[in-house]
Amino acid sequence: MALSRSETxxxxxxxxxxxxxxxxxxxxxxxxxxxxxxxTNNATYRASGHPPSDICANGLxxxxxxxxxxxxxxxxxxxxxxxxSAATTSTTIGRSPPSAVNYDVExxxxxxxxxxxxxxxxxxxxxxxxxxxxxxxxGAGVRMMVMVSVSGTVTFGLEKDAPKxxxxxxxxxxxxxxxxxxxxxxxxxxxxxASQTYRAY
Amino acid sequence: xxxxxGPRGGTHRYVPRGxxxxxxxxxxxxTKTDRDGDVAMDAPVSGGANGxxxxxxxxxxxxxxxxxxxxxxRPTRGSSRIAQSIRNYGTDxxxxxxxxxxxxTLKVQGYRDNKAANNSDxxxxxxxxFIERKASRPDGSKPVTIGKTVVDDDFVWISVRKDDVPxxxxxxxxxxxxxxxxxxxxxxxMPNPEEARMSQSALELKQNMTAVLAKRYNAEQRLLxxxxxGADNTLVGMGTFDSQSTAQKAFKVLMQIVGLQYKRPDEKKxxxxxxxxxxxxxxxxxxVFSLANALPDLKRLDLSSNKIETLSxxxxxxxxxxxxxxxxxxxxxxxxxxxxxxxxxxxxxxxxNLNGQQVRTVEEAAxxxxxxxxxxxxxxxxxxxxxxxxxxxxxxxxFFALFDTDRARLAVEFYDEDSLFSLxxxxxxxxxxPWRSYMKFSRNIHKFNxxxxxxxxxxxxxxxxxxxxxxxxxxxxxxxxxxxxxWLVDGHTFSHLADPSxxxxxxxxxxxxxxxxxxEADASTNTFGTRTFTRTFVLGPSKPSNxxxxxxxxxxSDQMTLHDWTAxxxxxxxxQPTVESQAPIPAIPIHPTISPISVPPPVVGAMxxxxxxxxxxxxxxxxxxxxxxxxxxxxxxGVANWNFDSALRAFEEQKPNxxxxxxxxxx
Numbered sequence: 120m121a122l123s124r125s126e127t128x129x130x131x132x133x134x135x136x137x138x139x140x141x142x143x144x145x146x147x148x149x150x151x152x153x154x155x156x157x158x159t160n161n162a163t164y165r166a167s168g169h170p171p172s173d174i175c176a177n178g179l180x181x182x183x184x185x186x187x188x189x190x191x192x193x194x195x196x197x198x199x200x201x202x203x204s205a206a207t208t209s210t211t212i213g214r215s216p217p218s219a220v221n222y223d224v225e226x227x228x229x230x231x232x233x234x235x236x237x238x239x240x241x242x243x244x245x246x247x248x249x250x251x252x253x254x255x256x257x258g259a260g261v262r263m264m265v266m267v268s269v270s271g272t273v274t275f276g277l278e279k280d281a282p283k284x285x286x287x288x289x290x291x292x293x294x295x296x297x298x299x300x301x302x303x304x305x306x307x308x309x310x311x312x313a314s315q316t317y318r319a320y
Numbered sequence: 321x322x323x324x325x326g327p328r329g330g331t332h333r334y335v336p337r338g339x340x341x342x343x344x345x346x347x348x349x350x351t352k353t354d355r356d357g358d359v360a361m362d363a364p365v366s367g368g369a370n371g372x373x374x375x376x377x378x379x380x381x382x383x384x385x386x387x388x389x390x391x392x393x394r395p396t397r398g399s400s401r402i403a404q405s406i407r408n409y410g411t412d413x414x415x416x417x418x419x420x421x422x423x424x425t426l427k428v429q430g431y432r433d434n435k436a437a438n439n440s441d442x443x444x445x446x447x448x449x450f451i452e453r454k455a456s457r458p459d460g461s462k463p464v465t466i467g468k469t470v471v472d473d474d475f476v477w478i479s480v481r482k483d484d485v486p487x488x489x490x491x492x493x494x495x496x497x498x499x500x501x502x503x504x505x506x507x508x509x510m511p512n513p514e515e516a517r518m519s520q521s522a523l524e525l526k527q528n529m530t531a532v533l534a535k536r537y538n539a540e541q542r543l544l545x546x547x548x549x550g551a552d553n554t555l556v557g558m559g560t561f562d563s564q565s566t567a568q569k570a571f572k573v574l575m576q577i578v579g580l581q582y583k584r585p586d587e588k589k590x591x592x593x594x595x596x597x598x599x600x601x602x603x604x605x606x607x608v609f610s611l612a613n614a615l616p617d618l619k620r621l622d623l624s625s626n627k628i629e630t631l632s633x634x635x636x637x638x639x640x641x642x643x644x645x646x647x648x649x650x651x652x653x654x655x656x657x658x659x660x661x662x663x664x665x666x667x668x669x670x671x672x673n674l675n676g677q678q679v680r681t682v683e684e685a686a687x688x689x690x691x692x693x694x695x696x697x698x699x700x701x702x703x704x705x706x707x708x709x710x711x712x713x714x715x716x717x718x719f720f721a722l723f724d725t726d727r728a729r730l731a732v733e734f735y736d737e738d739s740l741f742s743l744x745x746x747x748x749x750x751x752x753x754p755w756r757s758y759m760k761f762s763r764n765i766h767k768f769n770x771x772x773x774x775x776x777x778x779x780x781x782x783x784x785x786x787x788x789x790x791x792x793x794x795x796x797x798x799x800x801x802x803x804x805x806x807w808l809v810d811g812h813t814f815s816h817l818a819d820p821s822x823x824x825x826x827x828x829x830x831x832x833x834x835x836x837x838x839x840e841a842d843a844s845t846n847t848f849g850t851r852t853f854t855r856t857f858v859l860g861p862s863k864p865s866n867x868x869x870x871x872x873x874x875x876x877s878d879q880m881t882l883h884d885w886t887a888x889x890x891x892x893x894x895x896q897p898t899v900e901s902q903a904p905i906p907a908i909p910i911h912p913t914i915s916p917i918s919v920p921p922p923v924v925g926a927m928x929x930x931x932x933x934x935x936x937x938x939x940x941x942x943x944x945x946x947x948x949x950x951x952x953x954x955x956x957x958g959v960a961n962w963n964f965d966s967a968l969r970a971f972e973e974q975k976p977n978x979x980x981x982x983x984x985x986x987x
Contacts, residue, residue, distance in 0.1 A: 130775065229765060238826065268854065275695075
């Protein structure tokens with residue numbers, strides 16, 4: 120049924136957006152790398168010839184997700200050598216320094232921009248009929264390309280009157296086939312980033 | 321340590337808990353305040369101070385416990401109330417002589433639940449006034465006043481005249497600030513908050529502590545010498561070192577009192593720059609942690625001759641004392657550790673002198689402190705990579721002009737039956753304009769759970785539905801797309817959209833993210849003003865079936881997030897013809913081919929990029945201009961001073977004069 124299928128996509132895209140946004144900003148706020156969630160670092164996509172993730176931050180094209188991680192780390196106040204030294208010294212004392220840069224998501228919205236995404240999809244998800252006998256017919260609610268538009272506030276510093284900026288972060292997410300193909304898998308990496316456009320001002 | 325309960329405690333703000341034996345021992349009774357929130361340290365003893373029945377007793381320390389006439393002389397209450405009190409007391413000469421005579425104790429229950437309980441005094445004052453007002457006859461013939469009042473965890477205990485009791489009980493059941501009150505008569509004895517003994521000793525304690533501090537303060541060196549506190553006769557005499565826990569609490573109290581000596585933080589910072597905690601048998605700085613709260617801007621700290629063994633014994637102060645320049649740990653076992661110096665250098669960014677040795681230069685310290693400041697990712701101009709066919713600027717120009725003037729036509733021309741539109745608002749981003757007109761359409765998934773039907777209802781699909789929604793939205797006026805400083809437009813082409821003709825496996829799409837602002841005129845609320853927005857378009861090839869006028873592309877997805885990030889106050893009623901007064905969005909023209917020259921400097925604060933950023937700037941400029949990296953760097957380091965925008969401008973000006981070697985490959 121066409122209607123229920125699009126309803127499924129809408130609900131699934133919202134769910135995918137939620138899982139992704141929660142994971143992404145928590146990672147960024149905690150200073151954890153996010154590079155693993157980009158198409159660039161996904162073997163299946165790269166093997167099929169997908170271009171690297173398009174990352175553009177404040178108007179600057181960022182070559183790799185790793186570079187983006189680096190820019191985020193640089194933006195956080197942790198001194199350049201802190202991470203390295205924390206890794207080398209055996210004494211990991213107390214908690215790591217509180218991250219001075221905090222992203223506070225206030226709003227996001229998601230649109231399915233391609234409900235029939237096929238690139239590099241495993242054949243099982245492309246065939247008509249039931250996939251994995253799970254009732255997920257024809258990859259509905261899975262084979263989606265989703266645009267997620269996130270807005271919020273980024274605070275620079277821990278003080279109460281620390282400077283703030285508004286940020287908008289727009290992602291194009293595509294399925295992470297490696298995870299989706301495993302039946303029943305849930306979690307953060309079901310969708311990965313094909314494009315990210317960031318602005319904070 | 322519990323914070324003081326009095327809202328305007330002044331110099332009496334801090335009263336430590338407990339009092340027995342002059343030491344600082346843990347007791348459950350807390351500070352008491354009088355009706356006006358003053359900490360009453362000077363109330364006389366009232367009988368029967370057994371204290372057993374008190375739980376967190378707070379007394380209204382007013383008439384009942386004192387002479388019974390305090391309210392007459394206290395100027396802080398309203399004059400009508402004073403007059404009322406005078407009348408009451410005047411007509412009953414016998415009653416004031418003995419507190420509690422001819423009086424009945426009532427318990428008031430339910431005040432904890434009411435909204436006013438969050439007031440600074442826990443809502444007591446308002447509550448009492450409420451009961452008095454409600455119990456008094458409306459004609460003023462028989463005003464009721466409440467005498468002694470004690471507050472404990474569950475009840476407010478009030479004492480009223482015997483003949484007022486029926487009037488007061490009548491108030492029972494009345495809703496007060498959202499919760500019904502229950503007032504019952506009781507034979508129980510009113511709990512006694514141990515007021516006198518506690519406050520007396522508290523005062524004494526504070527005086528002693530202040531004396532200790534005064535004796536140990538060296539104004540010339542701006543030094544507070546807290547070394548060898550265990551040998552301080554005053555402190556020992558107070559029982560401070562009877563146990564480990566009393567000693568730690570005493571230190572907290574000392575730190576609190578230090579804080580009270582200065583009205584403003586900068587005063588404190590100026591007057592107190594050094595502290596010695598030498599020879600205090602400190603095993604872990606946790607024992608004296610409150611120093612970091614009391615004196616966060618300390619410059620010199622002496623911890624020598626203590627018993628600090630490991631880094632973890634110091635770790636509680638990690639990331640504290642950002643200004644600390646000098647630290648002495650000599651005479652602590654930790655100095656035997658091999659790695660402690662580099663670690664401490666990281667923990668204390670300003671540290672220059674450790675145990676009398678220079679460990680950083682002033683410049684290095686400044687740099688390492690600077691490194692702790694977050695540096696926002698620098699702002700670059702709009703970055704639109706739309707395949708050089710100028711689709712995006714043309715689309716945006718047409719789109720916003722039509723959105724302002726003819727939304728119905730826009731929906732028909734650029735949207736088809738599969739196009740999606742939704743809007744989301746961030747109302748707490750500003751109150752420049754009301755949000756009402758958008759509220760019922762806002763699709764903020766962040767606030768929805770996945771079963772929320774609005775997830776579906778607020779996603780508009782198909783040109784006609786979208787057009788209908790747009791009719792309901794307030795009128796807008798977007799600035800011209802060519803107006804500099806008004807727009808930030810990023811975007812790029814991407815692959816793997818579905819091909820509407822079904823001929824090839826995938827089609828190219830274009831995503832455009834617009835950050836900008838528009839003027840809004842909302843007829844329903846009669847308001848005008850400026851709103852900021854982020855709007856994301858995904859464009860894809862038109863379907864062959866789309867009716868004319870058929871553009872080569874259609875809007876697949878259009879998502880608008882509205883916010884309000886303007887710093888200036890809202891314009892009163894008149895529309896603002898200019899947007900210059902608003903906090904500008906740092907922006908450059910959307911595409912170099914539109915207006916490459918008339919570029920205003922981006923409104924980014926003075927930014928000195930680090931090496932990494934410089935390299936990025938150089939690469940970016942090289943990419944945009946075709947110049948070699950060397951020339952790009954020259955261009956950036958010259959007049960542009962690492963301002964990307966100025967560099968672009970300089971390039972445009974100097975372009976004809978540049979040698980061919982300036983470019984990556986001569987064409």
